[in-house]
Amino acid sequence: MKLLLTxxxxxxxxxxxxxxxLLGKPxxxxxxxxxxxxxxxxxxGPTFIYQLIRGLDTEAPLLNLDWKSVAVLELTALPTVGEQQWVPMVRDADVLLVDGGDTLYLHHWMRESGLADLFPSLTDTVYVGLSAxxxxxxTSIWEKFVHWQPATGSHETLGVVDFSIFPHLNHKDMPAHATAVAEQWAAGLSVPGYAIDDETAIKVVDGDIEVVSEGDWKLYNP
Known part of the structure; x- marks a missing residue:
């Protein structure tokens, strides 16, 4: 996959x-x-989803562009339907738009649904992440950002990229994402870490990393 991590x-x-x-087309x-x-x-959460689908969320827009088509894939439903119901939809999509929320909850359902197993084969698909x-x-999520806990107690994430991410840097309504807090997060890293604000994204193609930004970001090396 080609990644655009926002x-x-x-x-x-x-x-x-x-x-x-990344799409190679409009x-x-x-x-x-x-x-x-x-x-x-x-x-x-359901209110936020409704607002985003209606185009009312201007703070964290994903569906505001002029897409040819948009479909919704709810991962919690997938284990109860056959793969023939949803795998072709994933393979036919040009881009996966993965919204924010709770990182470990998302990780659990990416694994439980089988979506994560498809990722290695989606070589031409663009993956766009928002926050979570x-x-x-x-590679991991900082323990201070953990809310929902899986039954295993693990803080494991997918590890598709070999760096860590600290989103919403210096967001005016999120004191837990201030630069001083990012410094604490960075102090415990064993891999490179990118602290990025809401005007920044990280593009990853075939292991090559590029920061795309009209705002502020910082790379912390362990």
Whole structure:
């Protein structure tokens, strides 16, 4: 997969341009598959999902572009339906839009549903993460950002990329994401870590990493 790991979606033209470059064609010719699962583990999560689908969420937009088509894939439903019901939809999508919420809840359902097993074969698919949708692809989640706990007690994430992500850097409404807190997070890293604000994304193609930003970010090396 080609990855575009954002803190808050398509917040600026630089991130939108990076998306088009990864797609290799206009957004208006691209089929998107929206995955809202992570939000269900949050208070008001269903409300946030509704607002995003209606185009009312301007703080963290994912569906605000002129997609050719958009479908919704709810991971919690997949174990109860046959793979023939949803695997072709995933393979046919040009882009997976994976919303934010609780990272470990999303990780659990990516594994439980079987979606994560498909990732290695989706070589031409663009994966766009928003907040938790980005962090889940990294090596781990910081214990201070853990809310929902899996039965195993593990803080494991997918490890598709070999770095860690600290989203929403210096967000005005999130004191737990201030630079001083990011420094604490970075002090415990054993891999490189990117602290990114909502105007920043990390593009990863074939292991090559590029930061796309109209805002602030910092790379911390262990």
């Amino acid at each position: 803190s808050a979606g398509f917040r600026n033209k630089s991130i939108e341009d990076a998306l088009v470059g 957004v208006a010719e691209s089929h998107a598959l929206y995955i809202p699962t992570a939000a269900h583990a949050m208070a008001m 949708g980005s962090v889940v692809m990294a």
